[in-house]
Amino acid sequence: MSAVEPCILVVEDEPAQREVLVYNLEAQGFRVAAAENGDEALLLAAEENPDLILLDWMLPEVSGIEVCRRLRSRSETRGIPVIMLSARSEEVDRVRGLETGADDYIVKPFSLAELIARIKGLLRRTRPASMGAVLEFEDIRLDGETHRVTRGGRQVQLGPTEFRLLSALMERPGRVWSREKILDRVWGRDIYVDTRTVDVHVGRLRKALKAEGEEDPIRTVRGAGYSLG
Incomplete structure (x- = not known):
């Protein structure tokens, strides 16, 4: 795979869901890194400098909302696009996720085809070539x-x-x-x-x-x- 391919960081604590996301993203030609909790996500975001982060809201210990807030507070990660994944479907939850700094918000369960389309849409703005x-x-x-x-x-x-x-x-x-x-x-x-x-x-x-x-x-x-x- 070409080194110019975008790298996506998947942050999901459910092993089965994480494996499905990693498999399908790699099948689309993306490079993928994966984290199972908030602390690991913050570490990988700094080390890998991903082009986009898929971030689950309901993480153990450090929530996805807190991870997003910390990403936006750090100069080296504040520009990385974030798509938040959550079972919370109320408008107040969407607004909270977006106001914390997420670029997009997708409610679980979601269509993989829609998720891939949203990812590509964001990357067309941040990694157009x-x-x-x-x-x-x-x-x-x-x-x-x-x-x-x-x-x-x-x-x-x-x-x-x-x-x-x-x-x-x-x-x-x-x-x-x-x-x-x-x-x-x-x-x-x-x-x-x-x-x-x-x-x-x-x-x-x-x-x-x-x-x-x-x-x-x-x-x-x-x-x-x-x-x-």
Whole structure:
């Protein structure tokens, strides 16, 4: 599986339900991490930096509502989309979940097809290239479905790694990516790659994007990493 595929953290204390969610998400091509309680969820959210969290409300000890509140209070996790899963169907419960910081609220029992559709809808906003969307930044255009990149109308030839690197940069223009974050997003946590490899591929991407007379769109932030624009 490509390392650029979105990672979803499933937080569910019921083993059977957790296994069903993990199985179906992996069948859809997602990378999946799983937690069975709130403390483990908070730890994995910080370690794995998932692209989306499926969060059960009724967790032992630390509730899903409290987990969501803590996620939103921490700078490193506050931007991760959260879909709350709950058997609570009253309007007051939906409102409480959304006001705590959940991006969506799904009542149990739910349709897996609907859940997958909701996940993909959120990811189209947060990880558009991985969902086949077209991204544009100044005169650079990236088509996530056809894997074509152009700049100023000319076609840019990129290898798979450079394409994934540009996808990440274009999804968050202006964000400074550390080498470690780039490694997680482009190569994945399961593959060991030296951080200096990032510099090599950034150099290749710069060379491909920068024809004669064109400005370098990638900014090096000393001691921090790289940014597009």
